[in-house]
Amino acid sequence: MKRTGKKPATDRNFVVALSRGLDVLRAFQPNDGLLGNQEIAARTNLPKPTVSRLTYTLTKLGYLTPVPRFEKYQLTPAAMALGYTALANLGIRHLSEPFREEVMRATGGAVAVGGRDRQSMIYFGQSRGSETVGVQLDVGSRVPIATSAMGRAYFWALEEEERSSLLRDLREHYGSRWPKLRDGLERSGETVAKYGFAISVGDWHDDIGAAGVALRLNDGTGPYAFNCGAPAFRFTEERLITDIGPRLLAMVRNIEATLGGMAPQFKKEAGKKLKSGGKVARVAEGIR
Structure with a gap:
């Protein structure tokens, strides 16, 4: 993945909220299974309240599924489909x-x-x-x-x-x-x-x-x-x-x-x- 030389703080076209949401999805690794807000916060260096809002939003959008028993989340087929589409291309x-x-x-x-x-x-x-x-x-x-x-x-x-x-x-x-x-x-x-x-x-x-x-x-x-x-x-x-x-x-x-x-x-x-x-x-x- 190529990255531009501009820093997000100086790039008016850069959408920080979108970037953070993708960081949350990126936090899930192939063998993880379930991740909680605290684990995601540690991996992304984002504040836990921010992570909580992002996981809530991604759940509403259908990219994460909450597992209440463990207070954690897992990726849904919709999220995984993004990766498989990229692989197909x-x-x-x-x-x-x-x-x-x-x-x-x-x-x-x-x-x-x-x-x-x-x-x-x-x-x-x-x-x-x-x-x-x-x-x-x-x-x-x-x-x-x-x-x-x-x-x-x-x-x-x-x-x-x-x-x-x-x-x-x-x-x-x-x-x-x-x-x-x-x-x-x-x-x-x-x-x-x-x-x-x-x-x-x-x-x-x-x-x-x-x-x-x-x-x-x-x-x-x-x-x-x-x-x-x-x-x-x-x-x-x-x-x-x-x-x-x-x-x-x-x-x-x-x-x-x-x-x-x-x-x-x-x-x-x-x-x-x-x-x-x-x-x-x-x-x-x-x-x-």
């Missing part, structure tokens, strides 16, 4: 499925495609086999941009203005934790420049190793990103660099070719990126 999810399945079978890893939602990437397509029981992620799951392979690949695929805006969001979101996360994100830029893909080994989750590759489209949407992950003892850093990453990169290039674009020559592209003083090196300075 994401052609890349369906187009990429056979490619994802092929890489899943070849590597034994879980292969997913996702897009940005604030400081996270959200899965909207997932291919997972019996060998990936250690990766408990599915459609609707979120992974952080700063530490996941998918998020890092997405980050370095952004245009400079969008990347700068995202950097401000990440600094604000992580606060005192940002310097450590910034270092990992900067190193991932060098990996993307050298190999064409990002990796994450224990950075997001101690037991997960993954590679990530961004997909750029010519229709103004995205970018999106793919990842391929498995338990870290199987997807070591060496295997990610020599096997998993190149396979995933080739998969994304094939998807680009299927969409009608010209698949770039990987070796030539990597050589250009490795030149000293290149774009990645300049951009990395802005991470600080």
Whole structure:
């Protein structure tokens, strides 16, 4: 999801009440089930009286159902229909499925495609086999941009203005934790420049190793990103660099070719990126 550079406080067209209502719906995660006003307030950083009014309104509109016994709410089919409609409109999810399945079978890893939602990437397509029981992620799951392979690949695929805006969001979101996360994100830029893909080994989750590759489209949407992950003892850093990453990169290039674009020559592209003083090196300075 792209976000504009304008802050809501200075944007006369920004409807704060609508934004807060959507924040309440966004607070529900795939495995939550029921949430109360206090839990929603904690997740959204909204005052509890405001949350109470919003949940009341969303109930009246049919997007939430109250469960009086527990003094909590759950999403209704009407709310979930919004997400399923969005999924149906994401052609890349369906187009990429056979490619994802092929890489899943070849590597034994879980292969997913996702897009940005604030400081996270959200899965909207997932291919997972019996060998990936250690990766408990599915459609609707979120992974952080700063530490996941998918998020890092997405980050370095952004245009400079969008990347700068995202950097401000990440600094604000992580606060005192940002310097450590910034270092990992900067190193991932060098990996993307050298190999064409990002990796994450224990950075997001101690037991997960993954590679990530961004997909750029010519229709103004995205970018999106793919990842391929498995338990870290199987997807070591060496295997990610020599096997998993190149396979995933080739998969994304094939998807680009299927969409009608010209698949770039990987070796030539990597050589250009490795030149000293290149774009990645300049951009990395802005991470600080």
